[in-house]
Amino acid sequence: MSSEHTWNPELYDNKLGFVAQYGKGVVELLQPKAGETILDLGCGTGDLSVEIAKSGAKVVGMDLSKEMIEQAREKYDGVEFIVGNAESFVHEITYDAVFSNAALHWMKNSAPVIQAVHRALKPGGRFVAELGGKGNVESVVSTITDVLTQDYGIDADQRNPWYFPSLGEYSSLLEQAGFRVIYAVHFDRPTKQADGEAGLSHWLHGFAGDDFFSDFSQADKEQVFEKISARLKDELYADGSWYVDYRRLRFVALKE
Numbered sequence: 001m002s003s004e005h006t007w008n009p010e011l012y013d014n015k016l017g018f019v020a021q022y023g024k025g026v027v028e029l030l031q032p033k034a035g036e037t038i039l040d041l042g043c044g045t046g047d048l049s050v051e052i053a054k055s056g057a058k059v060v061g062m063d064l065s066k067e068m069i070e071q072a073r074e075k076y077d078g079v080e081f082i083v084g085n086a087e088s089f090v091h092e093i094t095y096d097a098v099f100s101n102a103a104l105h106w107m108k109n110s111a112p113v114i115q116a117v118h119r120a121l122k123p124g125g126r127f128v129a130e131l132g133g134k135g136n137v138e139s140v141v142s143t144i145t146d147v148l149t150q151d152y153g154i155d156a157d158q159r160n161p162w163y164f165p166s167l168g169e170y171s172s173l174l175e176q177a178g179f180r181v182i183y184a185v186h187f188d189r190p191t192k193q194a195d196g197e198a199g200l201s202h203w204l205h206g207f208a209g210d211d212f213f214s215d216f217s218q219a220d221k222e223q224v225f226e227k228i229s230a231r232l233k234d235e236l237y238a239d240g241s242w243y244v245d246y247r248r249l250r251f252v253a254l255k256e
C-alpha cells in the first residue's frame with residue numbers, strides 16, 4: 001500500500017469492513033485450491049488471506065504497513081503475515097498465484113510492482129486482482145480538489161496518493177511484464193458505506209485524511225470533511241446511506 005499513508009487498523013476493521021466483504025468476489029475469481037501457495041499482496045488486516053486459506057491453500061499475507069500486519073497477526077493464527085514492499089520484494093519460494101484486492105491503486109509506481117509479481121510466480125502462475133479503475137471515486141476526488149484549491153490554495157494533484165488506470169493501460173503494463181491477460185473487466189460499483197450520515201466522513205478519515213489533509217488539525221479535518229460531504233450529498237447520498245462512486249478493474253493474468 002502507499003508508503004506515505006499511515007494506516008489505522010481499528011478504523012479499517014470497524015468502519016471500512018466493506019473492503020473485505022466486496023473482496024470475497026475476487027477470491028471467487030481466484031479459485032484457490034488445496035495445496036497451492038498464494039501471496040495476498042497488500043493484505044491489510046488479513047481478512048481475505050484467511051478467506052483464501054479456507055480452501056486449504058498455503059497463504060502468505062504481505063503489506064507495507066507494519067500496523068496492519070501486527071493487527072492481522074493478532075487476529076489470525078495459521079496464516080503467515082509479513083511486512084514487505086510490493087515494488088521490490090523477493091521471496092525464497094515461488095507462488096501458484098498472487099492475489100490483490102483494493103491495494104494496487106495505492107502503488108503508483110506500477111511497473112516495478114508488476115515485475116516483482118511476475119518474478120514471484122511459478123511459470124503459468126496467475127495474478128488475480130481488483131483495483132480502482134479509471135474514473136474511480138471521481139466525484140470525491142474532484143470535490144476534494146475543488147475545496148483544497150478554492151479554500152486553501154493547495155494543489156491537490158500533488159497530494160493524490162491514488163492511481164486509477166484504464167483497462168487498456170493496466171493490461172499493457174501486464175503484457176509488457178510478460179503476462180497474458182485472460183480476463184479483464186471495468187465496471188461501476190457504487191459502494192454503500194456504514195454509519196448513515198457519518199459514512200462519507202469515515203471514508204475520508206480512513207483513506208484520504210492522511211494524504212490530502214496531512215497538515216490539517218483534527219478539528220480542521222472534521223470541518224473540511226463536513227463541507228465535502230455537504231457538496232456531495234445530492235449525488236452520493238440516498239435512503240440514509242452514502243454510496244461512493246467506485247469503478248473497479250478486475251483481471252486474471254497468467255505468467256507466460
Ligand code: BEZ
Pocket residue numbers: 102105131132136137162207246
Ligand atoms: C478503492 O478501493 O477504490 C479506494 C479505496 C481507498 C481510496 C481510494 C479508492
